[in-house]
Amino acid sequence: MPFHFANVLVFAAIAILFVLGSLVGGHFLRPHNPTAEKEMIYECGEKPIGQAWYNFNPRFYLIALVFVIFEVEIAFMYPVASVYRSFIEKGQGMLAFLEIFVFVAILAVGLAYVWAMGDLEWVKGLKQDVLKAAREAREQPRKAA
Amino acid sequence: MTESVFFWIFAVLTVLLAAQVVLRRNPVHAAVSLVGAFFFLSGIYLLLAAQLIAILQVMVYAGAVMVLFVFVIMLLNLKEEEMGHERLTAWKIIGGASIVVTTGLIAYLALGNAYPTGLLRDMARTQPGFGSVKGVGQALYIASVLPFEVTSLLLTIAVVGAVVVAKGKI
Amino acid sequence: MQGFLDNLIRHFGHDPATWPWTQFVYLGGMALFAFAVINFAAITAGIFSWAERRVAARMQSRVGPNRVGPGGFLQWVADAVKLLTKEDLVPAEADKILFRAAPYFMMVGFACVFVALPFSHRLVIADMNIGIFFIIAVTALIVVGIIMSGWSSNSKWSLFGAIRSAAQIISYEIPGGIALMIPVMLAGTLSTQGIIRAQGGLPWQWFVFDNPAAFVAFVIYFISALAEGNRTPFDLPEAESELVSGYNTEYSGMRFSYFFLVEWGNMWVMSALATTMFLGGWQIPGVSAATLDAATGGTAVALELLSLAIFVGKTLFWVFVVMWLRWTLPRIRVDQMMNMCWKYLVPMSFAAVAFVAVWMLVVHAVPALGLVMRAIMFVLGVAFTVFFVYRTAQNIRDTGDKFDFTSNW
């Protein structure tokens, strides 16, 4: 087994060397005369305004959180899934099944809950805006009249 | 021999990168250092014959938790001026000293009289499949049913809690 | 591979267990293999880039690149040379360390997958007993590379692209991971070679036809793999109409090429994984794995080459399907992409796992049912394929198009 993982290490090292080698090799082939314009951030030819490092939408955070939780769930499920067959062959399949089932069922409640709470909705913010705009558009002629 | 060489390489790199996590002012740099630290840590787990833990370290921590961290960092995106000046306060010195003392103490205790008995190392050598995915799967089924099922409960609570906390005003 | 190197050492009259230089031979062998495999990945990625352009051109009644080499086959070499000689720009505003480091993360994550990915009956770098789990884990590093590249560029396009890409990849990792659990359950092992061995050479012995849930899992895995590889219809992170080029907008020259190398190389990875997990891998119809193990001499070499050809053939077919999809389907919206993952694929994959768990119990009790189900699934699959080919032929006849592989090369 250590042999297998030594391979991983070697692969990582060779991959790094591959990138490094081609970059260093390319260094002798490619031109290098940077100018201020070239080094500017590309914004479709416009001058960039400010930095790009600003606050992000929290919905990404929520997705990431739900992801972490399900990733941990997968991490727990794999070991169990890999021995499921041997348990069936030992004649303890029903019990093994119940254990997996309870585990998944409890998490399924969590998923259903997040779904019902509307946190899987990607455009909920947008929807509100659209609704508001539609409402205002409806009010407008009435006010004008 | 080879094992201990690798151990020291991994250990030194882990500690260096972990120190970077604390010392770096730029949170994204800190997060990337953390990925590196997790990576080398998983190497140490491999040396301890804990394959599953090593893989989980990369998959869950270096992969999943990191993405979460980076998203949170980007969510907040502290500007340089918001972070305040770096100052060396008495608390920091006390904190650093206590870390060194505690670590040294535990390392001393660990190396003192308990570790050479090498209980875990013996287990890894004598029990076939110790630390492998199947070994852990067997353990989850047989010895650790209760923690396994309660973990599912814990994950559900985490989902619900995340929704509650991320909601606006209640 | 260890066995191969051991044999090599024995061939030179040493005992690998006692010879002091064994470890160095191992190291050298590993480095050699790693170099070969990474170059293989890079070259296939290059060839795919040419193939995709040709396929796309054919689908759009164009010609595509056909100047460099026979049929334009050497186009990718020309592209590589061009990229190598392009100026390497690092934006002045960028976070220079991370900007330079990001391609390394991408490449390491990409290269490590090949450690556990089989090619043929004997040709696998390391047949780890946690194989598939390892592959799922190291692909996570690619996300880190993407986020790093996008953030460090300090460009709005890059950042949007990176965040979108990360959100997409992590979301689809869930259904993809759960779907891959089904072959693991059926085979009772995580080793990629072990999973292939648990299947057979004939189509009804493949896991994809084992039961309906396994077929669903295959579809879920394929969709998730498309999304994880940022392939159309899930290429929103690189939506050129809104984000220029996504997370790699600010990259140029050679540095840029790594991102594309990884993207095209991923087509091989996802197709090879689909072949391994669901489609019988390198299994030769009518020849059991035991026969392969027992074969010696010339027969062994011939069978080995045959298994390699079968594996590569299956993989290339799915690579072609991926290209086909790209030029057939329009890009979906970001909310549709998220809905599809969390509201359809994740619950479906959970249900599929539950079904397979029950099904395995049923089959254990009544083994005949398993055979019946395989037969039904296979017949349905054949019927569907025949129907599909028939309809396609009909459509081609109706539109008056004709297969013409002779002109325009």
Added chain:
Amino acid sequence: MSFNAADLQGVLPAIILSVGALFLLTSEVFLRNVRPAVLGHAGGIPTSPAERVEAKLPPGAQGASPSAVTPPDRRYQAWVAAAFAALGLWASLAQLGDPAIAIFNGTAASDGFARVVAAVVCGSLLLSCLVAFGYLEALRATRGEFYALALFSASGMCLLGQATDLIVIFIALEVMSLAVYCLSAYLRRGNRPAEAAFKYFVLGSFASAIFLYGAALAYGATASTRLVDIAAALRGGGSGLLWAAAALLVVGFAFKVAAVPFHMWVPDVYDGAPAPVTGFMAAAVKVAAFATLVRILLGGFGDPVAALGAHGWQRLVVWLAGLTMVVGNLLAIPQRSVKRMLAYSSIAHAGYLLVAVAAMAGPLPRQDAIGGLLFYLASYGATVIGAFGVVAIIERKLALSGAGDDLSSWAGLSERHPALAAAMSLFMVSLAGIPPTAGFMAKLTVFRAAVSAELVPLAVLGVLTSVGGLYYYLRVVVYVYMMPTTKPDAVMGERLVAAGLALIGCAVLVVWMGVQPGAFASVAQNAVAVFSR
């Protein structure tokens, strides 16, 4: 795979509570589909008789204009939660007499101690649900998660009470803690709740990390996470690593039980969290944390050598107890906010409880100390839930504006609400430890145990600090009865039925435990048998 019905029966209270929580979450899913956003004022159609009683128009709370979409009626959830808590209470009490067995391959135990802990936790949950009902309704903050999270945390607490494996302890601890973190962040009016939740979460995670480190060292030293194996390793001499592990485990739980110097989070958290949650936290979290501490110290490190030796944990606990009593009481004195005062008082009570833990160390019979601890926890739980129940009623209006409470809100309470005033005075008297209340009996048993364990200085310190504590407890009584009213509308008079029930329950318990401690002593006796040698 050894796995049978007895295993499941052993964790029955935890199962009941988590099934209840999952039921509530699932009902939330269907709520959307069945009754989507009823337009109008009063919410949906009341179905159960209890709801019909409560279905009066809500008082003119701010924000909700009649045209705004009203969320679906969720009042049934409080009653469902209370029902499941009652079921859990019944389950734990029904099993009280059963013999002690190890369940789930020795990762947990089903014994008298665990059942008493589960009973106290379920009782606290039941009372807290009743207190929370009117509070959340008045603030228009009833959401499905609240009761579900409360049930989840209670199931974690029940598991903590019976876990005999460090991994199970850790997971149950996290089940409890995560749910309680979210509960304390539940109501976000103003910045204080967010701050409270944040502090609680960060420091709580820190404590969990320290505990985990201790568990890792214990595993490193013994190659097992079972407490039994740790005890066996200690009998074989133990090792330095194991001492470090013990210290880290104790420190991790010192955070959870809020012992000085790990108490920093308590005042802010108790102040910022909604009052019913604070009551639940003060009562139930304390029970679970102390139960686990006792399990670890007696189950894993119970050997007299381990407890009393040069590196023994008794010395550590004695110092913690002394510091906690002194600092908690001293810092409570200047507090103007009753919630903060109760927070510091809870620190002080943690000190008295630690006296009982310290008394368990010796080779002498531990019956008195363990029985005293359990009795103290139960009586403190009843008292503090009652006290925070009254605070919740007072706080309703304040919480809407996000302000904290102040002693001035309590002035002249006796004129406006004589019953509330009497209840609050009773709880204060009990917290101060004046006969004939439960608090007095509890302190008495604990100090008696300390004296018999030859910890006389600690007992004397306990008595002295209790006397000092009289000042700030009785100050509340003085404000309630002797100060003229300054804020005439500080009390919300609506929706007091459920809270009133809870307060009556608490008051009855407080008096009953004070007058007839013997009735509870027999229960405790059963629990004690587990740790006898």
